[in-house]
Amino acid sequence: MNETKRLQLINGLSADLTPVKPSGGIILPALIWFVLSWGYVVAMGLYLGPLREGALVALLSAPQFIFETTLGAVVVALFCLMAFQAAIPGLDKRWLKNIAYFIGLLWISCYVVGIFFPALEPSMVGKRDHCVIEAYLYSTPPLLIGYFLIFRRFPLRTIKAGIYIAIGAGAIPALFMQIACMYDPLHTLTHHIGPIFAPMVLGALLGGYFTKDRFSKLQ
Amino acid sequence: MSNFEEDERRWSEWMVLAQQGDEQHYAKLLTEVADAAAAFLYKRFGLLDFVEDCVQECLMTIHAARHTYDHRRAFRPWLFAIVRNRAIDMLRSQQAYQKTLDKNALFQENLQTVLIEEEINKGMVFSRLSPAHRDVLLLNKIFGFSAAETAKKLGISEASVRIRVHRGIKETRKHLQFEQ
Numbered sequence A: 001m002n003e004t005k006r007l008q009l010i011n012g013l014s015a016d017l018t019p020v021k022p023s024g025g026i027i028l029p030a031l032i033w034f035v036l037s038w039g040y041v042v043a044m045g046l047y048l049g050p051l052r053e054g055a056l057v058a059l060l061s062a063p064q065f066i067f068e069t070t071l072g073a074v075v076v077a078l079f080c081l082m083a084f085q086a087a088i089p090g091l092d093k094r095w096l097k098n099i100a101y102f103i104g105l106l107w108i109s110c111y112v113v114g115i116f117f118p119a120l121e122p123s124m125v126g127k128r129d130h131c132v133i134e135a136y137l138y139s140t141p142p143l144l145i146g147y148f149l150i151f152r153r154f155p156l157r158t159i160k161a162g163i164y165i166a167i168g169a170g171a172i173p174a175l176f177m178q179i180a181c182m183y184d185p186l187h188t189l190t191h192h193i194g195p196i197f198a199p200m201v202l203g204a205l206l207g208g209y210f211t212k213d214r215f216s217k218l219q
Numbered sequence B: 001m002s003n004f005e006e007d008e009r010r011w012s013e014w015m016v017l018a019q020q021g022d023e024q025h026y027a028k029l030l031t032e033v034a035d036a037a038a039a040f041l042y043k044r045f046g047l048l049d050f051v052e053d054c055v056q057e058c059l060m061t062i063h064a065a066r067h068t069y070d071h072r073r074a075f076r077p078w079l080f081a082i083v084r085n086r087a088i089d090m091l092r093s094q095q096a097y098q099k100t101l102d103k104n105a106l107f108q109e110n111l112q113t114v115l116i117e118e119e120i121n122k123g124m125v126f127s128r129l130s131p132a133h134r135d136v137l138l139l140n141k142i143f144g145f146s147a148a149e150t151a152k153k154l155g156i157s158e159a160s161v162r163i164r165v166h167r168g169i170k171e172t173r174k175h176l177q178f179e180q
Helices: A002-014 A027-048 A055-061 A063-086 A094-116 A131-151 A158-180 A185-218 B003-019 B023-045 B049-064 B075-093 B095-102 B109-122 B124-128 B131-142 B147-154 B158-179
Strands: none
Touching: A002 B023, A002 B049, A027 A063, A027 A131, A027 A158, A055 A063, A055 A158, A063 A094, A063 A131, A063 A158, A094 A185, A131 A158, A131 A185, A158 A185, B003 B023, B003 B075, B023 B049, B023 B075, B023 B124, B049 B075, B075 B158, B124 B131, B124 B158, B131 B147, B131 B158, B147 B158
16 A cells, blocks of 8 residues: 555656756855855945954954954855855765854854953944944845845755854854944844844744745645 | 766756757656666665655656756766755645545554554654654644644643644754765
8 A cells, every 4th residue: 555655656756757956055155155255244234334343354363353253254155155055965975064053152152251451442322323223224135135045055954054144144244344343242242143043033933934835746 | 987977977868858858868867867866765765655756756856957957067966955955845845645534544543553653663753763753743744633632642831732743844954864
């Protein structure tokens, strides 16, 4: 009985088989997303306001500030890679996930430590009045583009894939604000990194919706 | 060339042909991978109806995800990632398991229960779970008791049942991944 059902299913699936275009590797789309997202965030950020005075000099001269910023960039790259790996069955790597979580936590803990031992002298110089809104504004298009690129492949764990790309998308503006907005680790945590949670929720919801939609189509 | 490598090469070639629309090779591929998936699942979960349902779900997922296979990568990790994930999804959804009992409800229910227990014990996954997680998963997901009924039988709260089910499924996922 079951064998017959299986055979019928196989016959059904293989009848009138439509050719498909293989989705190919993930490095190129991940790289495109990474570059486009950065380009968008930097262009929008510069359009809406200048960089903080002295930020670029600090980026070359203050080791702790360089370290924080580099970690942020690595977090974006790792979560972007993880999101695209999650889009292809069997490609995700446990060790990469562990490294990404570790570096992500290290990045956040830099600012927690920075509350007591700041990398630069905290000041209001360069403060952007609506940096939280800007962070949301900047992260949404990269999230949606990333979502499109990932979900046209076939992530098996859609909510996780949605969250990964959301963290990547949310961390880019957080990192940009590091040189565009005022420097104060507490402000960074609450106004720049904190807003990452909103795209994360959106990413998870989109991922959940996609699961529901996809499996209802399969039935 | 070993059977393992031979299967790998053949499946990869057939999938590439299937991506180009070759129905004949696709049907052959699905037949072979269905057997491989069934063997994988029987070994881990025992001979339950759930396994056959799961195999069919896997075939549909393979069909929907066939564009993601890249011939430069090995076929098996791609295939078994789908099988593992669909098995966990089905375990979570509960309904598929309940069918095992419902279908045989009028036919020697007690005997069937004993047979199912024997089959479950043959499966590697459930026997490796901690007793707390195993009992809850079996009652709630295999035998189809509600969370309230499971809680009553085990003398724990409903919230504990839900937590243990969640953790049990997580543990099951881990076992499946490590076995890969």
